Amino acid sequence: MSLVNLSHVCSHLQNASKARLGLTSVPSSNMHLSVLLALQSAGFLSSVTRGGLQPPPLDNLSAYIPEPVTQENISTRRLWLGMKYWDNQPVLSEMKMVSKPTKRIWMGSEGMGRVIRGKGEGEVKGITRPGECVFVSTDKGVLEIRECVERKIGGMLLCRVV
Template sequence: MLPHDLCSKLQNAFRARHLHVPVEHTTTNLGILSILLRNGFITNITRGTVDEPDPVAFHSARDTERRIWATLKYRDDRPVLNHMEVVSKPSKRVFMETSELRAISTGRRAQFVRPLRLGEIAIVKTNFKEHEWLEAREALRLNVSGEVICRAR
């Protein structure tokens, strides 16, 4: 499962003013959604089935029917997450060292990636099991480099 599917599903759900959106249950989706939750872009994530967010039914469901349900966040009837785009694509993967992550986090361009704006985050996948999915600023604090997967604002 590629992250571009998650990005487009979340963006389309916000534009359609949905309250909940189900996405496939993968570690990639769970990692990205947990970062969006920690940074306040979504309200809640829970496991469930294709039909409903139900953690009890999740355990008895088949793998193909398992979903992660994200509760979307709105403020003054406007979505908190305005835009989400993929940075690293299968045809062109974007790996950044800590110096390049520092550059995009502090307002400078690195490689072909534009700097992060105010209120924007970049999601980084690292090679460390205990810190596999991080936000760019968290990766800087831990002095960890990795692949920049997507950005959200």
């Protein structure tokens, strides 16, 4: 799992929302896909679509079928993301890494419960703003921190999104 590439995706999404882009792309990987699908289910992104170098058609996105992956085109695969805005403000305004490539932060469900209640645990600040989410890499996939506490699952904290 490359946290360096995930930190690039975090800064790209933050910059894309500040630039008011409607559609943007990031390199395709399984980790990026799982984090971006978790962001979409949390309501920060409107769509996540696999594709190539050319963006998918915006008029009929549900009928879009990407070209099959081959050895020749695997390096050009992209994940196309639909950015979301509300009242002319970006829904995703800030996205930062919690674990760094040089310092990974693992936490159990008890510590995550303290983070949810706004108290903080160790170096991790508590959740204090409305709509703030922390995503965690677990053995069940990438989950939001509240879901981890409900399931009593620990894992590595990935990123914080507001």
